[in-house]
Amino acid sequence: MSAAGKETLLSAADVGVRFHTPRGVVRAVEDVSLDVREGEVVAVVGESGSGKTVLTRRLMGLVAAGRTTDVSGTVDYAGSRISDLSGPALSRFWGAEIALILQDPMTSLNPVKRIDAQITETIRQHEDVTRAQARERAVELLRQVGLAEPERRLRQYPHELSGGMRQRVTIAIALSCNPRLLLADEPTTALDVTVQAQILDLLAGLQRRRRMAMLLVTHDLRVVRSRADRIAVMYAGRIVETAPTADLFAAPRMPYTEALMHALPPSAGPNHVRLQTIPGRPPDLLNPPAGCRFSPRCPYAQDRCLTEDPPLRDAGSPAHRYRCWFPVGSPAWSEARDRNARRGTSAAGTPVSEEMVLS
């Protein structure tokens, strides 16, 4: 957690991605604006299907306009408008400036190529080095990501390594050209719980030492609490709340953020606390609900929430923004909460229990 307030490295404005599917148009990402400053860790948090993966790929340019895909908005990276670039021009950034780590290390390495080739090809693609130099660097990288016997690993194939080891290899590949920005898309979700913390700590350490910016995508708020400078919460393709980590945990405004926090076990204290679940299912992006996207599941929803879409508003400072008509903690909110508690249901008809609103 370092260096906020430095120069902006990546800046996305009004980014949108729509997929045309046989069943209709999916608005996977809508009007997302997001900045990542140098050396900063920004977390994007949301349920599966909230559009966070598509957003990451759009930021890089891996998702591009095509026969079935529309994109909108702009993405700037270190002064270049990368959202205007096409394939070959973009691929000079990929791997060299911006690197990506995917969720499942079992599928993100090529099964028929040796680790050696998979690391060195990136280096040799972007830098003018000999095979031997690239190999030397690969050994060093593997050592840095904490793999024992790096020379032996280089000769192995992905299937000969465990999940945790593979993810270390993908991290080594991502870091091979010293990128300034690392996009980590759920880097630990597919791993064993015991390995998850190791990988996250490794990433945090490398990020700090290399003064590299990182966009950490996850569905797990716990993961980011101690590791991110800022957090953006996504729901149904949009950012519904964004704030510095401490602010967000201290005073969440958007009921969805609050609900995510209540769904977590407390990091300290009694471990028999009853965890809450968020009622309902993530929204269908083919037919997003009218008004606020979260309203069908929100315990505080009022009539206005069902018809009017709340804009992104400042909560005190421009660093903390949220989308809600009845922000948590405001007088309007307590009124809405009491009304729903009395009638036992939200305006959308979702049953509301005392316990849910009064915790």
Place this chain on the structure above:
Amino acid sequence: MADTTAVPAPPVAAPGPPERRRGRRRFPLRRVGARLTHLLLVLLAVTFLSFVVVDLLPGDAAVVVAGDNATPEQVQQVREDLQLDRPLVVRYVDWLGGVVTGDLGESFRTGQPVADALAERVPVSFQITLVAQVLALIVAVPLAIYSAYRPGRPVDRVSMTLGFGAAAMPQFVLGMVLIVLFAGGIWSVLPATGFTPFFESPLDNLRSIILPCLTLMVAEAAVYRQLLRSDMISTLQEDFILMARAKGLPVRRILLRHALRPSSFSLITLSGLNIGRLLGGTVIVETLFAIPGLGQLIVQAVFNRDYMLLQGALLFVAVAYVVINMLIDLLYLFLDPRVRRHG
């Protein structure tokens, strides 16, 4: 020999049982003993079956060999000479004993050793098969790669349409069309029939195999394109392809160095099986273009009741089938490191 369709000529796309990509690759080494037994049984069954089939054929081989004007005594003499009076099983065991010591016997008809007859015919079939396969792959692989890279775009659509046409075109019709076009009807640039061995005149050899090979390759190219395209499309949806892009590798390199190899397993199986099948003779093409290949030899042997010759030829075909299947397994070992570990 897991899951490819090869009888008698596969349709546009081999059906894709989900097991296709995986089933064959698992544990070939561990089961090598069981597999060899299986293949040996296949060889025994095929050769014995051919003995039975030939024996059931109407018409007496002895009569055929002795000629129409032979007296019953002469026929009897021939029968004893050829040892046709002995029971089937005895003859089979006898023949098998010969095979093991390298003796395939002699043709009833001409007295030529069967091994020599095969040595004359097999290279012809082999050359045509190989050239046709290579041509089919040269046409199909680039088209498949590009079609998978840009599905639904003009290259994909046009090659798919042409492929449908090619797959629906019977070999004998295609051969006739080619003859009309290039060998007499419209242009007379190539010989319609006949075969010149390579060592007699390489150029004439080339000219004589162009039309037969074209006839053979067209439908195969269509099938191969379709198969590789669909496997490649599923490979391109894998995470490791996304990773390769995110590393900044150029598209060409991703397609050729990352996606092609993991997509090629079904194609290799099918191509291998086709080579095996075609080695056994391409009777239609051989008949149409008057090429002295193995297929013609087999058909003539059936009609002539020349079953020493037939036995030898069928043995060769079965061995080719078995050997090629083993080669495919070995190739998998080379292509897919995951198989090696399970050995």
Place this chain on the structure above:
Amino acid sequence: MADPIAPAPTTTATATPARARADRTPWGWWVAWAWLGTVVLAAVFAPVLPLWDPDVPDYTNVASGITPQHWLGGDTLGRDTFSRVVHGARASLLVGLCAVLLGAVVGGTLGMLAGYFGGRTERVLALVTDVVLAFPGLVLIIALVAILGASLTNLILGLAILSVPTFIRLSRAATLVVAQREFVLAARAYGCRPMRIILREIAPNVVLPVAAYGFIMVGLFIVVEGSLSFLGLGIPPPTPSWGGMIAAGRVELLTYPHISLFPAAVMFLTVLSINYVGERTRKRFEVKESNL
């Protein structure tokens, strides 16, 4: 996302209007069905249609081209090509359909048994399929025809035998997948008898892939029948069949190519339609197309 390696756009916002193109049933689908319908109807009603007698020569029509009396001209004997093509459809379709039906039923059943029981049943069937595959198909058919005599029935029988291994493999593969599903495991746990499970639970899931492939096999067998007729091993003359007609025209190929051309074109269009319809149908059952 159909194209995973699409390059980035040159413009940020592209507003292409609704792309329903991929969803619309292409016109080729209807054309193919229309052609197949016509061929089947022609084959069924051939005897009652107002056609020339397919076996009676008209000496004014020898190798003639298209005339008002003979729409597709005549062959070397002066027989009406159009009438023979229509009557030929009967033989070609009959062979194709019956052989596939027989092969699919036998092969499909054996494949389900192999897939469900595994073990020795599977090994024996694997041996049988390999033997048939390693044995040149043509020799088998020639031998069968020679032993039993040349007839429609024997041809069908021979082709059915050749198709059995393919159907065994296909249905075995489909069975292996289905047999792992919960409802089959549940039925097993209830103590259902294997035959009942195979018939009630597995067969309905195996029928579709087998049928889709069988459909394409019909086209293949029409070609094989033609090839056999071409070698003089098919349906014995004078019964008209497409392959026989094409083969008969081969003698005069360079002088009167149309004698072979018309039946060849009809065969080509029929097989093309079958392949096209079959391929599209097969694709519809394939779940895996888009992901990401």
